[in-house]
Amino acid sequence: MTETIELNHWINGEKVSAERPGESLNPSDTREVVARTPDGGEAEVNAAVAAAKAAFTGWSEASPELRSDVLDRAGTLVMERREALGRLLSREEGKTLAEGIGETVRAGRVLKYFAGEALRVHGQNLASVRPDVEIQTYRQAVGVYGLITPWNFPIAIPAWKAAPALAFGNTVVMKPAGPTPATAEALVAILHEAGLPKGVLNMVVGRGRVGQAIVDHPDVDGLSFTGSQGVGAGVAAGAVKRQARVQLEMGGKNPLIVLDDADLDRAVQIALDGSFFATGQRCTASSRLIVQGGIHDRFVAALAERVAALRVGDALDPQTQMGPAVSEDQMETSYRYIEVARGEGGRVVTGGQRLQMEKPGWYVQPTLIADTEADMRINNEEIFGPVASTIRVKDYEEALEIANGVEFGLSAGIVTSSLKHARDFQRRAKAGMTMVNLPTAGVDYHVPFGGSKSSSYGAREQGFAAVEFFTQTKTSYSAG
Numbered sequence: 001m002t003e004t005i006e007l008n009h010w011i012n013g014e015k016v017s018a019e020r021p022g023e024s025l026n027p028s029d030t031r032e033v034v035a036r037t038p039d040g041g042e043a044e045v046n047a048a049v050a051a052a053k054a055a056f057t058g059w060s061e062a063s064p065e066l067r068s069d070v071l072d073r074a075g076t077l078v079m080e081r082r083e084a085l086g087r088l089l090s091r092e093e094g095k096t097l098a099e100g101i102g103e104t105v106r107a108g109r110v111l112k113y114f115a116g117e118a119l120r121v122h123g124q125n126l127a128s129v130r131p132d133v134e135i136q137t138y139r140q141a142v143g144v145y146g147l148i149t150p151w152n153f154p155i156a157i158p159a160w161k162a163a164p165a166l167a168f169g170n171t172v173v174m175k176p177a178g179p180t181p182a183t184a185e186a187l188v189a190i191l192h193e194a195g196l197p198k199g200v201l202n203m204v205v206g207r208g209r210v211g212q213a214i215v216d217h218p219d220v221d222g223l224s225f226t227g228s229q230g231v232g233a234g235v236a237a238g239a240v241k242r243q244a245r246v247q248l249e250m251g252g253k254n255p256l257i258v259l260d261d262a263d264l265d266r267a268v269q270i271a272l273d274g275s276f277f278a279t280g281q282r283c284t285a286s287s288r289l290i291v292q293g294g295i296h297d298r299f300v301a302a303l304a305e306r307v308a309a310l311r312v313g314d315a316l317d318p319q320t321q322m323g324p325a326v327s328e329d330q331m332e333t334s335y336r337y338i339e340v341a342r343g344e345g346g347r348v349v350t351g352g353q354r355l356q357m358e359k360p361g362w363y364v365q366p367t368l369i370a371d372t373e374a375d376m377r378i379n380n381e382e383i384f385g386p387v388a389s390t391i392r393v394k395d396y397e398e399a400l401e402i403a404n405g406v407e408f409g410l411s412a413g414i415v416t417s418s419l420k421h422a423r424d425f426q427r428r429a430k431a432g433m434t435m436v437n438l439p440t441a442g443v444d445y446h447v448p449f450g451g452s453k454s455s456s457y458g459a460r461e462q463g464f465a466a467v468e469f470f471t472q473t474k475t476s477y478s479a480g
């Protein structure tokens with residue numbers, strides 16, 4: 001057993017202790033309490049927002065070099081501590097240690113990327129339509145941002161929301177997800193160790209009502225949210241009501257098309273990675289495998305063999321290839337959808353059984369379901385677990401129509417050796433991100449991230465796109 005963390009809020013640069021009625025558990029062994037957690041509410045949010053508001057002038061007017069240095073140092077610390085942070089992340093979230101360390105490194109890289117971006121904020125000089133008048137545009141910090149983060153990337157998502165907010169001179173109140181607050185807190189602590197001034201970054205730990213209090217607070221100028229569609233819709237409505245900026249990243253029902261001309265082994269590896277790694281708990285996971293008739297049976301047989309061979313187990317066991325679901329709810333959602341698919345006529349090719357493991361945990365058997373139709377619930381509703389279904393199609397056009405035929409549009413992939421189909425897919429796939437001969441999940445940290453349709457709302461996150469959401473443009477006219 002490892003020591004239980006006694007978690008605190010972070011308000012105005014200080015750890016604020018409180019009663020700790022909550023717990024985050026280790027999904028690999030639910031007897032282990034990873035952290036005991038406070039249950040914040042309106043009072044803590046009010047204090048955190050007041051601290052962030054008070055810190056805004058100093059931070060937004062500080063030299064960009066100072067902001068850059070803090071983020072760069074924090075990135076270095078995160079990467080130096082990748083083993084310990086990755087271990088904490090895997091204990092709290094359930095992804096394998098390799099995935100936990102990988103995500104930690106990604107968070108470190110994000111911090112360093114935005115350390116650079118802090119120095120690259122720029123505007124434009126334009127000629128006026130009037131003689132002797134000049135125009136400049138500037139990007140300026142906005143104010144206090146509320147960041148509401150999910151459990152499935154407990155360090156990378158807090159990093160990719162907080163780093164651009166801070167780089168461009170804003171201050172922050174963050175609410176980490178209920179199941180994974182200790183990992184987010186570790187990031188907040190490192191940013192303070194790296195020299196962040198008091199009040200610039202605050203974190204309130206607690207359940208959804210903390211998020212709601214942030215959404216409703218009149219001094220929060222912008223909201224960035226990643227999570228479910230239902231909660232996202234409420235965040236957007238709350239923001240619009242009081243004219244705050246808002247950005248949402250929500251679900252996906254991401255298609256992976258496999259055409260007859262694909263290399264079979266490559267297609268199987270891409271589907272395995274996209275559908276099952278990180279226990280399928282990625283908004284970019286491939287959950288619909290749309291397979292052309294000529295390769296269909298060979299693909300299903302080969303993928304089923306690989307899925308059945310996946311070693312499911314304790315996230316920290318080096319032999320484990322797939323960890324547990326993050327929570328009992330997420331585990332039950334997967335099993336519920338497997339039954340829904342069976343009821344709709346889907347054929348469970350492998351998986352679908354409750355796992356009897358040595359340790360009590362939220363384990364799900366990775367499951368492949370064949371012979372499904374595009375209009376079934378299994379192919380339209382997000383599961384967010386290690387469950388993928390296959391749909392047989394006759395040709396590329398039918399595949400594309402089915403790929404585009406859902407309410408989501410985050411990531412979409414194709415495996416093919418045809419340049420013509422690959423290029424056509426890049427143009428016509430209704431998704432924010434397209435992948436040719438790559439898994440739908442697993443994206444770079446320095447380029448825009450986001451989807452179309454119901455998957456996303458507002459400006460893109462990450463990379464050079466982040467400046468749009470985390471700054472506002474001022475247009476200045478001057479005459480000599």
Ligand SMILES: NC(=O)C1=CN([C@@H]2O[C@H](COP(=O)(O)OP(=O)(O)OC[C@H]3O[C@@H](n4cnc5c(N)ncnc54)[C@H](OP(=O)(O)O)[C@@H]3O)[C@@H](O)[C@H]2O)C=CC1
Nearest residue numbers: 149150176177178207208211212227228231249250283384
């Ligand atoms: N796009 C993505 O990457 C993600 C998608 N999801 C989808 O959502 C499903 C459910 O996951 P779940 O964790 O319940 O997602 P939620 O949308 O409930 O949680 C996301 C974040 O919002 C917070 N929150 C909850 N209620 C409110 C509220 N009223 N106002 C403001 N913030 C709030 C949560 O806090 P708390 O955790 O304390 O409730 C958490 O920090 C998954 O099965 C998946 O389909 C989930 C996570 C990530």
Ligand SMILES: O=C(O)CCC(=O)C(=O)O
Nearest residue numbers: 281282283284441442443
């Ligand atoms: O696939 C990725 O790398 C990112 C996925 C993601 O952002 C998410 O699941 O929330």
